[in-house]
Amino acid sequence: MDSKFFLEGESFWLNCSVEYQLSPVLLNWTYPRGVSQSSVYVDTNEETVKNSGILLYKNIKISNATEVHDGNYTCTSFSSVSTSNHTTVTKVYKGKTGFVNIDYGNLKLPIETKQNRATLIVKVLDTYPKAHFTFYKNENDNEMKEIIIEPPNNKNYQRKYNITYETGKVILTIFQLNINDTANYTVVASNKYDEKKLIFDLRKKAPAEIYFESGDKKVLLNTDATLQCIAIGYPLPNIRWYFTTEAGHREDITGKAENQVKSLTTVTSYLKITAYTSGNITCSPGTESDKASVSRRFLVNEIHNGFGVMNASDKTTTWYYEGQDATLECFASKYDFDNVTWIRNNEILSDHVTVINTKLSHVAQLKLNSVVIEDAGNYTCYAYKIDNSEESETVYITVEERRAPNMTVPAKEVNEEVDPYQPIRLTCQVNAVPPPVITWYKDDKELENNTNVDIFTDYLDYTHTTVNSTIDVKQVKGEHKGKYKCVAESGENSVSGFYNLIIKEQSPVLSAIYLSIIGVVVFLLVLLIVYLIWKIRKEKQFRKELAAAGLLYFKEGVTRSLNPELGIDEQAELLPYDERFEFPPEKLNFGKQLGAGAFGVVYKAEARGIINAEETTPVAVKMVKKTADNMYIKALASELKIMVHLGKHVNIVNLLGACTKNVGKRELVVIVEYCKFGNIHNYMQRHREVFIDQLTDDKEKSLGKVNRGFICTTGSTGIQSDYYGSNHSQETNHTFVNTANTNRSSRKVSETGYVQPEWRSNYETDYVFDGRNPRPLTSRDLLAWAFQIARGMEYLASRKVLHGDLAARNVLLAEDNVVKICDFGLARSIYKNDEYKKQENSPLPVKWLAIECMTDRIFSTQSDVWSFGVVLWELFSLAKTPYPNVSPPSLVQWLNEGHRLEKPQYADNRLYEVMQRCWQQKPTARPNFSQLQEILGSFLEDNVRNHYVDLNSACMNSNVETEGQEDYLAMVCAPDYNNMVSPSPHQYVNDARSFFPLTPTQLLPDDEGYLHMSPANQNNIFSPKALGNKFDFDARKLNQRTSDIGHSQGSELTPMLSLNNLPTRSGSESDHEGNTSPYLKMCPRIEEESDDVFETKQYNFKNAQNNLNRAVTNPTYITLEVDLEKKPQNITNSYINVPNGLVK
Secondary structure: OOEEEOOOOOOOOEOOEOOOOOEEEEEEEOOOOOOOOOHEEEEHHHHHOOOOEEEEEEEEEEEEOHHHHHEEEEEEEHHHHHHHHEEEEEEEEEOOOOOEEEOOOOOOOOOEEOOOOOEEEEEEEEEEEEOOEEEEEEEEOOEEEOOOOOOOOOOOOOOOEEEEEEOEEEEEOOOOOOHOOOOEEEEEEOOOOOOEEEEEEEEEEEEEEEEEEOOEEEEEOOOOOOEEEEEEEOOOOOOOOEEEEOOOOOOOOHHEEEEOOOOEEEEEEEEEOOOOOOEEEEOOOOOOOOOOOOEEEEEEEHHHHHHHEOOOHEEEEEEEEOOOOOEEEEEEOOOOOOEEEEEEEEOOOOOOOEEOOOOOOEEEOOOEEEOOEEEEEEEEEEEEEEEEEEEEEEEEEEEEEEEEEEEEEOOEEEEEEOOOOOOOOEEEEEEEEEOOOEEEEEEEEEEEOOOEEEEEEEEEOOOEEEEEEEEEEEEOOOHHOOEEEEEEEOOOOOEEEEEEEHHHHOOOOHHHHHHHHHHHHHHHHHHHHHHHHHHHHHHHHHHHHHHHHHOOOOOOHHHHHOOOOHHHHHHHOOOOOOHHEEOHHHHHHEEEEEEOOOOOOEEEEEEOOOOOOEEEEEEEEEEOOOOOOOHHHHHHHHHHHHHHHHOOOOOOEEEEEEEEOOOOOOOEEEEEOOOOOEEEEHHHHHHHEEEOOOOOHHHHOOOOOOOOOOOOOOOOOOOOOOOOOOOOOOOOOOOOOOOOOOOOOOOOOOOOOOOOOOOOOOOOOOOOOOOOOOOEEEHHHHHHHHHHHHHHHHHHHHOOOOOOOOOOOHHOOOHOEEEEEOOOOOOHHHHHOHHHHHOOOOOOOOOHHHHHHHOOOOOOOOHHHHHHHHHHHHOOOOOOOOOOOOHHHEEEHHHHOOOOOOOOOOOHHHHHHHHHOOOOOOOHHHHOHHHHHHHHHHHHOHHHHHHHHHOOOHHHHHHOOOOOOHHHHHHHHOOOHHHOOOOOOOEEEEOOOOEEEHHHOOOEEEOOOOOOOOOOOOOOOOOOOOOOOOOOOHHHOOOOOOOOOOOOOOOOOOOOOOOOOOHHHHHHHHOOOOOOOOOOOOOOOOOOOOOOOOOOOOOOOOOOOOOOOOOOOOOOOOOOHHHHHOOOOOOOOOOOOOOOOOOO
């Protein structure tokens, strides 16, 4: 009888066969009850077998086994001679999973043996499918080490382990068993369905071995010594300590020891003992036999290392004054030395040396009575060891001539006046040889320390010849008035110093002054109370104004009111705030100010714990000034909410946290990533003189002088710390005149004449450039920046966020040459704010705006593309001012005539073609950011492009973690131009009056380069959509609006390009097919013989326009000396201010 196991649903065969004889043979199967004949398939050769000697068989097959097929299957052989049968027991397990069943059998744990061999037997009950067995040994560090049976490498090889498999059991045999084999052995039996473990506790019995510190233990008298002893054996030794004196008395001192068990076989004992007397210390395993015990000599010395002059390092013991008796003692341990003496000038000082023997040492005492100046000099102690070697130590004795006491403080009698109850300090300082002793007297009575008077004595040098004695009176009262005398005595001489302590009388005038002060304090308290009451009332009123400003539902938002027909910039205040971004303000450590506008300020700060992997993180902190209008706190709140729901991208300034607990008090702090090097506009200006032109053919145009031999890597062009600030940066001395309001001087004027709008943070770097050789700025860096800016804008567009003020000044440079876009989603909300439009002098950066922004006030992703083209122009002109010779009032007409900026000095034709495509008159003809980043990415080498793409992996992973949450940005309208101008499927009913914006040609000029926005009719709210009938909102009636053209593949929530396009790299987020880019090829080193480091090839653009009129040359920057560059001449400002931005 045998057993077989199967899983439910499996099929199995049962075989039955006999050797065929001449007499008839019949094979018959019987099945368990319940098994039907139809479920059994029979395979037999009964009808074909006719010759003897051939195997007759009858096999059956069970398909899709169930619990019904459990039981005995018996095959019976019938013949005329005999009858025999064989039974197979089957077990069908319910469920489609296997099993492993093993146990210890009759084995008892732990296994303790004295033998040189151990056998560990694993009883195998049943396994299905067949299990695989692996043995492990648990090392001392609890690490499981697999036991591997290695084949013998020579005939003398002695095997340590062997594993054998027998029916129903698996056996591990361990040979040459020793104490180190004591351990837990784990067997793991596993198949693809199940895994079981057994742990065998094996302990090899072995006598203890002692490991005690070698050599004699030398200890200084009356100090504590710690001894260590290790015992290894099984059963675990019980270490005992014994101390045997020199007289032979043995004492058990185990009670002073502390034992630590390291393992089943190892124990370490630490004995702490105070050194009083010498002897032998024995470490014993604690067994009856002391054969394993180890002893060491314990030697106590009266001086360190057993030899030397006592206190020789203390100068006070070798300094004496004339007439003083000098005594020096030299110690030599009696365990190492036989004799000791003193020598001076190679002569033994036998007349002045006395040798005595203590219990532990030989001591040579040198005594010099009434020393004189001639006794000063070197004295050497010689000691002779037992092994006939010598040891010596020399000291120098100083003898100083006597001096009478000299009092330096006070130099004469002093009168000290003090107010009542005030503290006072009286000091005497005296110098004398021998050292003086100072005594204080008051009115000829000796003073002592008491509760109100303290006397201190300080020695100002190691000889104690200069003494400072002080009296401290904590509160001067009438009893302290009088004459104080300090007397310094040195030998037979003395000197005295005197103080007269006078207490000032309090006059009636002073009392009147005190009363007046009290009255003033009370009056100020009353004023403070009145002020606080006024402040509270004002605060209540102010909170009402905040509610009117749209911050009433700052935390929870009003998501049900989100309108899918409007962009997120028009309804950001309806978004909820995510409390996960809340950061405790007490963990912010504010540093220097990075920038400020009229109403906002940015600080550098250290945030503790804002990023889990970092203890402190440098961050930038944005906040609104207390004096700012409601619109600015609302704008910052809207920017915060957009950033909360935006997600993360490596090329935008990401939100790290916020402090919003006191937003009702206008205290809102937004914490974003800190970018060390500030905006790229200023950075390029500082690095013009070290710029390396790698694109254009005319190398004479390079503003910088290239230092030969710079290493040009093809990987990350990370910003290192070897930059310095150029002294040739541009500055202006212009005075800006504003006819509408003379209060404009507080706004920051940039180096290019750009006046920062009031909501801008004016983020500048706090990085201090040193004067060392700089790392050059190269065309490769500019291309890498352009590629990253396109990727960041592509992400913003995919998230339906409009920037509205994209310019080089709003792009920040961080570590590793990474650029980040800042102040996105803020400009348009300010432009359209009704309060903002009421201000006559509110500026617009027209030189970066698309034509439709200036003529129709339509801000869209396509207008951001136009601004991106201007940013490209800024990059490859090294931060020159666009349109330097075109005034803002005539800029729109100039652009409508087909004029565009001419090719910048450091760009080639392909880059200029990209700019021209961005400046197409028709917004829908411009490329989208997905196309732009792909075009610019093709200009870079594959590894450089992939490097910057891969940097976004961490941000993508963070975005994936937030999947499943409500994506409010996906619910609103994309800021696409077609959505702005196409008719709405809903009808609105508004005021019959309407307004139209003025064109720039209708506005008055202003030297600061802005267009101003103010409505002609304050009752109308500006909107780019047509005014019509009332909007009947029903989400089911919404018609399909224009989709986000070109951005379907632009979302950075998933990788930009397929990972299948990686022929040469792995793990990259994105790549182009093929090898390195044909556009840029970087040489490994800039050699002195040639400056041509890039090979330029054509890139095929679609719909590129090459017939545009030539642009005006920008003369803003020229190569000048230092003094001239600081005073640019004839720079035309590019913005205007106009009192009335909109009229009826």
